[in-house]
Amino acid sequence: MNRSATLARLKSDAFDICIIGAGASGAGCAVDAASRGLRVALLEADDFGAATSGTSTKLVHGGVRYLEQAVKTFDPKQLSLVRKALHERRTLLHIAPHLCHPLALLTPVNNLIEGAYYAIGLKIYDLLAGSRRMAPSRWLSKANALRHFPAFDPNKLHSAVMYYDGQFDDIRLNLSLVQTAAAKGAVVANHVFVEKVSTDSAGKITAVEVVDKLTGNQFSVNAKVFINATGTRADAIRQGANNQQGVRMRASKGAHAVLAGSALPVAEGQTEPAALLVPKTKDGRVLFAIPWRGQWLIGTTDTEADPTDVPALLPDEATYLLDHVNQYVKDPVSVDALTGGFAGLRPLLQADPNASSQSLVRDHEVEIDPTSGLVSIMGGKWTTYRLMAQETVDACCQILGTVPPCQTETLLLQGAEGYNRKYRQHLTDSYPEYPADVLDHLANTYGTDALNVLRLLREEADWLTRLAAGHPFIQAEVIYAARTEMAQTLPDVLMRRIRLGLIDWKATLEALPVTASLLAIERNWTPEQQEQAMASFRAHIEGLMEKATGKVGSVVGN
Template sequence: MNRVSHLNRLRTEPFDVCIIGAGASGAGCAADAASRGLRVALLEADDFGAGTSGTSTKLVHGGVRYLEQAVKTADPKQLALVRKALHERRTLLHIAPHLCHPLALVTPCATLLEGWYYAIGLKIYDWLAGSRRMAPSRWLNKREALRHFPAFNANKLNSAVLYYDGQFDDVRLNLSLVQTAVKHGAAAVNHIRAASWETNTNGKLTAIRAVDKLTGESLTIRADLFINATGTHADQLRQEANSGQGRRMRASKGAHAVLPANALPMTTGTTEQAALLVPKTHDGRVLFAIPWRGQWLIGTTDTEAEPTDTPTLLPEEATYLLEHVNELVTKPVPVEAVTGGFAGLRPLLQADPNASSKALVRDHEVEVDERSGLVSIMGGKWTTYRLMAQETIDVCCQRLGKSPACVTETLLLQGADGFNKQYVQHLADSYPEYPTDVLAHLANTYGTDALAVLRLLREEHEWIARLAPNHPFIEAEVIYAARQEMAQTLPDVLMRRIRLGLIDWQATLTAIPRTAQLLAVERGWTPEQRTQQETEFRAHIELLMGSLLMNNA
């Protein structure tokens, strides 16, 4: 994806739809619309997946907590959401197998009665999934539970229940959706801010003025319809298009702490490593400890937030998360063990402004403002992004007088074509000269596009070097991110194309100089621009680290 050429298209081409916001909802809408043959523009004020969509718990799931709420409160909306999400869960594993895979989870039970309670609930979860079920849930005795999650404190464990959900890489899936949209003709640009609307005499939106945040250039993008997919910021765009619109969005903050692999004992032999689901926290949350990309991901919190907040992991949140995990494991994990972390905002659609954020259904709505013509997709969650996009583009097609069918339920995303369970071994057999952990990482990040990353090594073999010790990320990925994935800044590369900035802050500091050197050549930075990039990003990472260090000084 070449940003310069895509910018030129925005300046010169008319579009059927212009989508503002390129997180899960916006990128999903772009892939859907473009694959139907519509002329699509996609604008992102920061980077693809830089906000809410890149800070999830990395689970593709129906939501066991929502199921429990649905049963306890006899809420058909919660039950419908679980059913829809379970349907979409299987679809994602099919269209993006390189980024999504089944994950075993165990729920510890202190008593036999508790074990049967959760076992029955998860059988309902299986039943709702129907033919799209991954594998049947089952009750585990203490010995079996310890095999799947050796960190358990046996003295506090009666039994456990094992079930399956999906796991994915949210940032990479977000980028894959953008790439898929571009492959089908969309023009997509990051770091471009929607500034103001243009309307006709009837007040209908005809164009949007935008500003390139990297150069300061102003440009005008014209389209027949505009889609507001800005997540927690949706109200701002809605009210700018029509000042009479009321507030619809709420936000809750979800924070995650990252631990190294050795922080919790892992399985040995052939027993699959399961994730941990903590079914009860002091404030009514479900909490997870998940093996992800060679680390442990602990999350998540659920606290009230303002839609305009820029959230980070706070010391008290890291302490909260680890306290709940430590109640269940033999060897407690100190906060000092945290190597990384992140936080994001959930876009919650409110009907009752006085309701708790935890009580709001994670469903979505497609709203059409008849005065301005703005189409807003609001609420929802990652697992149902495809369904959200389908409903949004159906509405757009109806308003445009077009009737192309949606094809995204079977449309393979970028990197998925030709990928299967044997692909990692295929790369290892084809490139025996390269480290196996690097090849596995490339396969599970880029899918069959891993070959394009490896081909860069023909240009410069030294790009096989690791960006930081003990991590599989290599220099060639920086070059690939710049040339093929529209990475413009150090955060674009190290926080999103390569997730090092999420999982290991100290290693990120190590990687900054070489990453900046490589990216400076690709982007044509002056020495002053390179220094500024390094200084600003280093300060950001040190701020994240310092917050936790000060708390434990």
């Protein structure tokens, strides 16, 4: 993906569909539309996956909480959402096997009655998944539960139930969608902000006026149909296109604390540790302690937020999350063990403005404004992004008067072609001279495109050097991100392409100088620009650390 060439095409070409927003739903729409043969432009104001889509709990799931609500309240909407999500869960594991895989989750049980309740509920979960079930849920004895999750406090544990959902790398999957769309002919660009819409005399949108946030250059993008896929900020686009539109979006904040992989013990020889599902919290949520990329993610909160917020993990949230996990583990984890953290906003579609965020169904809606012609995809969640995109593009095809079929249920995403469970071992066998953990990381991040990263080492062998001690990220990934993944800034690289900025703040600061030096060469920065970029990013990471701990200059993860 070449951004300069992309910008030139955005200025000169006319498109069938222009998509505003390149998170999960927008990038999904781009893949769907481009694979149907439509001319597609995809515009992202920040970076791909920079907001909601990059701050999820990293689960591809039907939603056991939604199932419980559906049963308790006899709510067919919740039940339908679970069924659709379970179907899409299996699809995602097929089209992006390098980024998505099954994950065992254990829920602790206090007594026989509670165990029976959970076991029956999870059997219903299995039945709803049908033939697309991963593995059957089981009720485990205390001894067996401890073998799967050694961190449990045996003195508080009666037994546990185990079930399977999917786990994924949300930011990398978002990027894979963008890459797949580009490979199918879509014109994609990050850091391009839509300032306003242009309409004809009847009020129909004919173009959007945009600005390149990196240069300040302004230009127009013309299309026949415009899709609003801006998540929590969808109302701003809707009302900009038609000021008579009402407010539809609500937001809730989900915060996650990140701990080192050593914070909770795993079974000896266990290559894929199980996760913990905390079934009861003070506010009626479920929480997770999930192994992810060598760390533990503890999440998530659910608090009311403004759709325009830029959220971050706060001290009371970190304490809340760890307090609930500590109720079930043998060796409680202190907030001082925090290595990283992140927070995001959930786009919630409201019908009742007085309803709490927790009671809103995580479903979606495709809205077509009859005045402006704007197509807005609102609500939803990561697991059902493909279905959301399909329904949105179907609506666009009706407007365009064309009926090409959807291809995305079987379309393999970037990096998935030729990938299977044996691919990681194949890399290790093919490159025995390279560290095994680095090769494993490359396979899990890039799929079969890992070979393209390794080929860069022919140009410069030193690019095999790690960016930070204790992590598998290497310098070649910075080069690869700049040359092929449209990474333009230090946050693009360290927060998203490499994701170090989410999981280990100290290591991110360690990696900053060499990352900035490599990116400066690729982007032709002056020494002054490099220094300014470093200072700005360092301040951002230190700000996240201070917000999470409530202490200026705090050192975390000791």
